[in-house]
Amino acid sequence: xxxxxxxxxxxxxxxxxxxxxxxxxxxxxxxxxxxxxxxxxxxxxxxxxxxxxxxxxxxxxxxxxxxxxxxxxxxxxxxxxxxxxxxxxxxxxxxxxxxxxxxxxxxxxxxxxxxxxxxxxxxxxxxxxxxxxxxxxxxxxxxxxxxxxxxxxxxxxxxxxxxxxxxxxxxxxxxxxxxxxxxxxxxxxxxx
Amino acid sequence: xxxxxxxxxxxxxxxxxxxxxxxxxxxxxxxxxxxxxxxxxxxxxxxxxxxxxxxxxxxxxxxxxxxxxxxxxxxxxxxxxxxxxxxxxxxxxxxxxxxxxxxxxxxxxxxxxxxxxxxxxxxxxxxxxxxxxxxxxxxxxxxxxxxxxxxxxxxxxxxxxxxxxxxxxxxxxxxxxxxxxxxxxxxxxxxx
DNA sequence: TGACTGATTCAACGACTGTAGAACGAGATG
DNA sequence: CATCTCGTTCTACAGTCGTTGAATCAGTCA
Numbered sequence: 001x002x003x004x005x006x007x008x009x010x011x012x013x014x015x016x017x018x019x020x021x022x023x024x025x026x027x028x029x030x031x032x033x034x035x036x037x038x039x040x041x042x043x044x045x046x047x048x049x050x051x052x053x054x055x056x057x058x059x060x061x062x063x064x065x066x067x068x069x070x071x072x073x074x075x076x077x078x079x080x081x082x083x084x085x086x087x088x089x090x091x092x093x094x095x096x097x098x099x100x101x102x103x104x105x106x107x108x109x110x111x112x113x114x115x116x117x118x119x120x121x122x123x124x125x126x127x128x129x130x131x132x133x134x135x136x137x138x139x140x141x142x143x144x145x146x147x148x149x150x151x152x153x154x155x156x157x158x159x160x161x162x163x164x165x166x167x168x169x170x171x172x173x174x175x176x177x178x179x180x181x182x183x184x185x186x187x188x189x190x191x192x
Numbered sequence: 193x194x195x196x197x198x199x200x201x202x203x204x205x206x207x208x209x210x211x212x213x214x215x216x217x218x219x220x221x222x223x224x225x226x227x228x229x230x231x232x233x234x235x236x237x238x239x240x241x242x243x244x245x246x247x248x249x250x251x252x253x254x255x256x257x258x259x260x261x262x263x264x265x266x267x268x269x270x271x272x273x274x275x276x277x278x279x280x281x282x283x284x285x286x287x288x289x290x291x292x293x294x295x296x297x298x299x300x301x302x303x304x305x306x307x308x309x310x311x312x313x314x315x316x317x318x319x320x321x322x323x324x325x326x327x328x329x330x331x332x333x334x335x336x337x338x339x340x341x342x343x344x345x346x347x348x349x350x351x352x353x354x355x356x357x358x359x360x361x362x363x364x365x366x367x368x369x370x371x372x373x374x375x376x377x378x379x380x381x382x383x384x
Numbered sequence: 385t386g387a388c389t390g391a392t393t394c395a396a397c398g399a400c401t402g403t404a405g406a407a408c409g410a411g412a413t414g
Numbered sequence: 415c416a417t418c419t420c421g422t423t424c425t426a427c428a429g430t431c432g433t434t435g436a437a438t439c440a441g442t443c444a
Contacts, residue, residue, distance in 0.1 A: 013441060017391065036306040038230045042432065052393050057433060113354055114228040114306050126357050145371055147360040148348065152375070154355075155347020156340065162305055163346075165318050168339040179337055183344070183375035205411060209421065234402065244423050249403060251421095 021059055024049040028070040032107035037067055037115035064117065071108050071118070075125045078132045083188040086136045090149065090184055091177050097157050098173035106161055109154070126150040139190035149187050156180070213251050216241040220262040224299035229259055229307035256309065263300045263310070267317045270324045275380040278328045282341065282376055283369050289349050290365035298353055301346070318342040331382035341379050348372070 027048035031040040042063055046053040060066035078089045097105065108125070111118035126147070133146035156176070159165040168176070203211060219240040223232040234255055238245040252258035270281045289297065300317070303310035318339070325338035348368070351357040360368070 013390070020391080039306060041430080043430090053432090054394075054434080055392055058392080063432065110305050113302050113304075113350075114231060119355055122355055123357060126351075126355075130358070141367070141371065143359040144363050144367065147351070147357050147363075148368065148371060151347040151351030151357060151360055152344050153347070154351065155343040155345070158305075158350075159318075159339070159343030159346065163311055163314055163318070165315060165339050165343060166322070167335040168343060171336050171339075175333070175336065176340065179333065179340060179379070182378035186374035186378060187371070205420075212421080233400085235400090245402090246404085246424075247422055255402065 020049070020051060020055070024051060024056055024059065024066075025070055028066055029103050029107050032067060032070055033101070033103050033110055035110070037111040037118060042066070067107075067111075067115075067117065071104060071121060073104055075129045078129075080132065080136055083136055083138075083190070084185065086133060087181070087185045087188045090133070090153065090188075091181060094153055094156065094180070095173050095177045097153075098160055098176055101161055102157075105157070109158060110162055122154075126154070133188070137188055137190055141190065145187050145190065149184065152183070152187070212241070212243060212247070216243060216248055216251065216258075217262055220258055221295050221299050224259060224262055225293075225295050225302055227302070229303040229310060234258070259299075259303075259307075259309065263296060263313060265296055267321045270321075272324065272328055275328055275330075275382070276377065278325060279373070279377045279380045282325070282345065282380075283373060286345055286348065286372070287365050287369050289345075290352055290368055293353055294349075297349070301350060302354055314346075318346070325380070329380055329382055333382065337379050337382065341376065344375070344379070 024045060028040070028045045031045055031048060034040075042056050043053045045066070046056050049056075056066065060069055076093055078086060078093075080086065081089075096102075108118050108121050112122040113119070129150055130143065130146040133149055134142035137145055139145065156168070159168045160171075160176075161169075216237060220232070220237045223237055223240060226232075234248050235245045237258070238248050241248075248258065252261055268285055270278060270285075272278065273281075288294075300310050300313050304314040305311070321342055322335065322338040325341055326334035329337055331337065348360070351360045352363075352368075353361075
């Protein structure tokens with residue numbers, strides 16, 4: 001018998017723990033993305049994961065740590081290149097974020113305005129992305145331009161998935177990307 | 193003796209009530225903008241306004257109504273005109289929102305991701321602005337373009353005042369507006 | 385088998401919240 | 415002056431939350 005998962009066998013102790021932990025993390029992500037940090041109770045996560053609240057506390061030591069574990073993982077790294085290439089890469093990432101709901105990111109985004117720790121994570125993610133972008137922009141305003149790109153993209157994803165602004169929530173991702181292309185390109189260009 | 197406020201006299205009953213109510217509303221706005229709906233307690237508002245929590249409940253009948261009263265007032269109405277003029281009007285509004293903190297708006301923005309009622313207000317404000325903008329854009333995608341402008345502007349104000357993204361939080365408003373001008377213009381143009 | 389470990393549950397505490405209602409006290413009114 | 419109004423405070427309730435520690439129950443292993 002192998003020590004790794006065998007669908008036909010009863011899961012081992014360690015396996016079962018990993019399963020339960022993953023189930024809790026998944027539901028936590030979902031609920032954090034849906035309702036934000038404050039309104040997501042440990043009891044609700046436990047219920048959704050079909051588990052006792054005490055168990056959540058036993059695995060993750062606090063609600064804070066549960067949130068940290070549920071939202072770890074930074075922004076996607078951009079290959080880099082010319083300003084035009086960077087713009088296309090950003091638009092590709094955006095297209096992906098519009099097409100399906102990036103639950104992990106949404107959990108951070110949903111909570112960043114009301115939970116200081118989430119705000120810190122958001123700033124950190126934005127800083128990383130900003131550095132990647134500004135590296136490719138030949139301008140003394142590069143950092144500011146890159147920061148503005150972050151803000152713009154956050155606004156669009158926010159408007160679609162979280163605030164659900166009317167035409168934006170249901171529009172075709174490709175169409176949105178096409179409309180935004182000139183804007184993003186103008187922000188990476190620097191000569192205006 | 194006049195019935196309206198006389199600085200040298202002890203305020204009348206009605207005056208005193210208006211004063212207290214205004215003081216509560218001001219502190220409520222400030223705290224809602226600072227901490228969002230959930231984390232702003234009626235007790236905290238009362239303490240900040242130097243008043244008993246019960247009084248807040250007596251004037252405004254619930255926390256919900258207090259929030260509604262503290263955040264009433266929609267987006268600024270745009271004069272309208274050509275797409276280029278609309279773009280400039282939007283940039284002017286943005287400049288103002290960047291220069292000083294628009295406490296009322298920030299109260300809504302801060303809470304819109306975690307408080308359904310605030311989300312509704314934000315959608316409503318965005319819808320009004322969207323209609324004003326799309327009216328001036330000659331395109332079948334006008335609504336979507338206008339919605340995207342809303343999202344972009346929300347993202348920028350959010351990034352500056354609430355998330356405090358690094359270069360964005362302290363940058364010169366005029367500089368930000370200059371950088372964003374091509375983007376906003378491209379979004380109002382429709383021919384790309 | 386029997387001792388042990390660890391996954392899981394149960395019951396409870398203390399803190400905080402929005403809210404309700406009684407009570408007080410000073411200005412308005414006759 | 416007497417009565418009433420109303421701004422204001424005090425006290426308390428019921429619910430929810432994060433968190434804790436003991437208890438339970440099933441694998442694991444000597």
